[in-house]
Amino acid sequence: MASRTPSPTADRAERTAAPDRGAAGERPRRRLSVDERREQLIAVALELFSRRPPEEVSIDDIAAAAGASRPLVYHYFPGKQALYEASLRRAGRELSARFEEPMEGPLSERLYRVMGRYLDFVQSHGPGFAALLRGGSVAASAGTSAVIDEVRRAAHDQILSHLAIPAPSPGLRLTVRAWIANAKITSLEWLAERSVPLEELQLHLVQEFVASLTLTAAREPALAAELASFFADERPDGPTGRLVQDLAGLFAVPGILDAVTALAAGPQTVGPQTVGPVDEASAQATEGTAGAPAE
């Protein structure tokens, strides 16, 4: 159906609706091929769907913005949902392309550049897709979920390939996925409130990745060597260097270093206490259905 050649009627309507389009009208308008027209409609739809939620964009809006008639749009797409999904697929491909980064230089700087491109994308396409990405959009479907999953997988695979760890553990994979979710949600929250400058967010997200990676290595001794070479490659003026300096500044604050040093010394084995609070609460939580609040 979508591959039928546009009918003369639809094409006439198209020309009538768009008398002033084209590059300043300096040459006669070339008629778009079927593929070109399809791509143009997707591009126009993406532009509109990026700025407004799908329920606020009509086929008429898309037709008007594309200089096409309503029948012509229906000629290519069975309805708004199909056009929405096609534009989301294109957005997904564009976004995934932004994750590609040469395997050169300190890891946190690579991620920082990727996050710059990602946040730029969020800023320009996010407003319309935010509801979908947050969950609960009327336009959510198996098709939209598949696109979102694919972008998530692209991000995950890029990060793991840059980490260059031969057999990533389940814990490390979970860390990467959790950070991707964190980046997504944080950027959507930012979009709604813009409560901090975008460049701060860019730096924070990268530093949170570094912190998560460090925490994962603290739990998994097998990752310690990888972490050592990660830190060795970092530069003092990169995101990791800045993070380390900020933390060093923080630990210079009266009280913090003392408290942390006391914690690092570990439990003192004096007195009758043999079960730590963690074991105690853990036992309570894993008693199955007995995990409800005690009050």
Next chain:
Amino acid sequence: MASRTPSPTADRAERTAAPDRGAAGERPRRRLSVDERREQLIAVALELFSRRPPEEVSIDDIAAAAGASRPLVYHYFPGKQALYEASLRRAGRELSARFEEPMEGPLSERLYRVMGRYLDFVQSHGPGFAALLRGGSVAASAGTSAVIDEVRRAAHDQILSHLAIPAPSPGLRLTVRAWIANAKITSLEWLAERSVPLEELQLHLVQEFVASLTLTAAREPALAAELASFFADERPDGPTGRLVQDLAGLFAVPGILDAVTALAAGPQTVGPQTVGPVDEASAQATEGTAGAPAE
């Protein structure tokens, strides 16, 4: 509509469909009041919707499990979606109740107990609601979004009240929201793969909160005093103490301490380089539409 008194017909159908329910039949069955019946249907629906996605649960399944007739169920609820939303609302209330925790003891231990109850809930109710929480469920609606938002807000408010910081900054609020999103996504990922023990996840999520809080304080000097008193209250055998000990162990690994110490020393101001990689990439990212990949 839902408050109409059940008709004699519906009630007869109910009794016929459930001849053997009640406490082992040792006393005559008391007829349920309208409210009780409604609550019972919600409880039964919640049980079914917790185990299977909504598209795999029918009104007939719910009627059979409740020992009621199909017309009786329709008597109380206009359709499956209404029953789904009612059961989700109840799940939301149960979950929010699990966030309540006395304001006593080290903060990380409070959060650890809450996470035990939360993860227990995820384990028992998550399988059916996972698709909804991930986004992309056919049952997603304005009603379900409102419930999810409310649970998120309850979590957010609980955490901020335990932090007891008079006027939380936008950065701190963002940290809390991002961590809540992280906890949600991580637990859903865990549910799908169960790649690490649940108690590990419980500890990791709490430690990630501590790390995020520390990172936020490193960026916001106004939080340093709060962080000092946070660390002072923590115990060596609690989640924070264990984290500090794990990190101390990690930094004892050859190479890591040296690399981190070099980073902490900051950029050496020798040579012509005046613009660090962070400023460079940041400038690139904030040039607006020019943020696309350079290649």
